[in-house]
Amino acid sequence: MIIVLKPRTSKENVARMEAMIQKKGMQPHTVMGEEMTIIGCIGDTTRIDSKLFEVDPCVDKVMHVQEPYKLANRAFHPEDSVVNVSGVLVGGEHLAMIAGPCSVESEEQVIEIAKAVKASGANLLRGGAFKPRTSPYAFQGMGMDGLEILCAAREETGLPIVSELLALEHLEVFDDKVDLIQIGARNMQNFDLLKHLGQTKKPILLKRGLNATYEEWIMAAEYIMAAGNENVILCERGVRTFESYTRNTLDLQAIPVIKTLTHLPIIIDPSHAGGKWWLVEPMAKAAVAAGADGLMVEVHNDPSCALCDGAQSLKPEKYDMLLQTIGTIAPVVGKKLR
Numbered sequence: 315m316i317i318v319l320k321p322r323t324s325k326e327n328v329a330r331m332e333a334m335i336q337k338k339g340m341q342p343h344t345v346m347g348e349e350m351t352i353i354g355c356i357g358d359t360t361r362i363d364s365k366l367f368e369v370d371p372c373v374d375k376v377m378h379v380q381e382p383y384k385l386a387n388r389a390f391h392p393e394d395s396v397v398n399v400s401g402v403l404v405g406g407e408h409l410a411m412i413a414g415p416c417s418v419e420s421e422e423q424v425i426e427i428a429k430a431v432k433a434s435g436a437n438l439l440r441g442g443a444f445k446p447r448t449s450p451y452a453f454q455g456m457g458m459d460g461l462e463i464l465c466a467a468r469e470e471t472g473l474p475i476v477s478e479l480l481a482l483e484h485l486e487v488f489d490d491k492v493d494l495i496q497i498g499a500r501n502m503q504n505f506d507l508l509k510h511l512g513q514t515k516k517p518i519l520l521k522r523g524l525n526a527t528y529e530e531w532i533m534a535a536e537y538i539m540a541a542g543n544e545n546v547i548l549c550e551r552g553v554r555t556f557e558s559y560t561r562n563t564l565d566l567q568a569i570p571v572i573k574t575l576t577h578l579p580i581i582i583d584p585s586h587a588g589g590k591w592w593l594v595e596p597m598a599k600a601a602v603a604a605g606a607d608g609l610m611v612e613v614h615n616d617p618s619c620a621l622c623d624g625a626q627s628l629k630p631e632k633y634d635m636l637l638q639t640i641g642t643i644a645p646v647v648g649k650k651l652r
Contacts, residue, residue: 315359316377316389317367319351327372328353334370338362343384345391350374354390356540381575383532385539386546391577397545399517400474400493402437404547405579409640409649410608412476412494412581413633414440417453417622418460421467423615428467430630431613435637435651438494439464439473440610444480445622446500453621458487465491476519476610482507489514499523499551502534512541519610521549521583524562528571535578548572548580549610552587561589561626564597569604581608585626591617594628595636602643611636 317331331353332342340357355362364376379389396405404410413431418424418441428439443460445453456463464475474493479485480501488495494517501507502523511518518538522531535546550569552562564587572580584597598609613633617624628636637651644651 315355315362315364316379317353317355318374318377319353319372320374321350323351323372331367331370331372334367338366343390345393347393350392352390352392354379354384354387356384382529383536383576385544386532386535386576386578388575388577393577394573395544395577395579397517397547397579399438402474404517404581405607407648407650408607409602409644409651410438410547410579410581411436411637411640411651412438412440412608412610413613414476415442415614416585416612416620416624416627417442417445418456418463419621421463424463424467425470427613427615427630428471428473430615431633432471432473434630434634435641436633437473437652438476439467439471440476440496440612441467442622443477444484446478446480446498447622461487461491468493479507482510485510485514489516492516494519494547496549497521499526502526502531505534505537508534508537509541512538512543514543515545516543517545517547518543519547519549519581521551522553522565522568524554526553528568528575532572532576535576546578547607548576548578549583550580550587551583551610560587560593562587564588564601566597566600566604569601569606573605579607581610582606583610585610585612585623585628589623589626591626591628591632594626595632595639598636599639599643602640602649603647605647607649609640 335342343354413436445455476494478496555563582601612627614627617627
């Protein structure tokens with residue numbers, strides 16, 4: 315249930331309404347916008363008579379929310395959310411340009427790539443220290459050593475770092491060292507992990523599961539938000555379909571759908587979507603044109619020798635050309651690249 319207050323409702327009356335909601339056994343979630351104040355009622359609203367609130371002189375109207383997600387629902391929060399990742403704003407008019415190697419391989423490699431992508435316009439550095447692989451015999455990442463290398467690259471370049479958390483046992487370390495904690499497609503519905511992520515204030519990048527519906531994806535974000543952390547960014551990275559030529563099928567419709575249903579920022583990972591480096595540029599351009607809040611692109615200085623996903627990685631010079639093109643598209647859709 316959503317209570318829309320009349321314009322210019324005083325803070326005292328807002329507090330009074332919040333107290334009324336709590337008295338009815340629900341938790342208020344208040345959003346104060348420029349033109350209106352909205353209070354979302356979290357809890358069992360089925361036994362509450364909405365007329366109890368409608369008769370209040372401060373209330374404009376009461377609306378019932380049919381969707382199972384509440385905190386992520388745009389009805390609860392009409393304005394776009396902007397997430398602050400260590401000074402880099404994601405959402406609204408701000409574009410997040412996340413770039414770096416799929417896997418951390420050496421300090422020299424990561425710092426070289428970090429300097430190159432920053433010079434091109436990237437504002438966040440990605441790198442996998444822990445890698446979830448289909449095969450147990452494939453490279454699994456450098457672990458904690460890889461995380462320290464990412465920290466060294468941040469120290470060298472000033473770029474905030476993005477890395478994937480696999481296990482709950484590493485959450486405390488990630489909370490301390492990583493600027494944007496990534497939850498991969500395979501962990502999207504690891505509900506115990508999501509609940510614990512809600513207890514940190516670090517921004518979370520939540521990738522869509524391989525076969526997840528929009529509602530399942532949003533409900534995964536709701537788990538994090540309901541536990542106390544509303545700094546969630548969604549990431550579309552392609553879904554599994556009958557098509558086998560590409561690694562996955564990039565769902566660009568997810569951009570307008572997510573922006574209609576929720577207020578959360580959404581970025582696109584064109585590297586994992588297609589699995590081929592030459593698909594990255596056209597899909598990245600299409601994503602920004604469709605209104606995405608950012609791109610997550612894999613960049614490697616020697617893709618043919620990469621320990622992981624070299625086939626979908628751009629060389630630094632290709633990434634530089636891509637961002638030059640993105641720079642011309644962004645203003646057309648009301649976005650800022652830098």
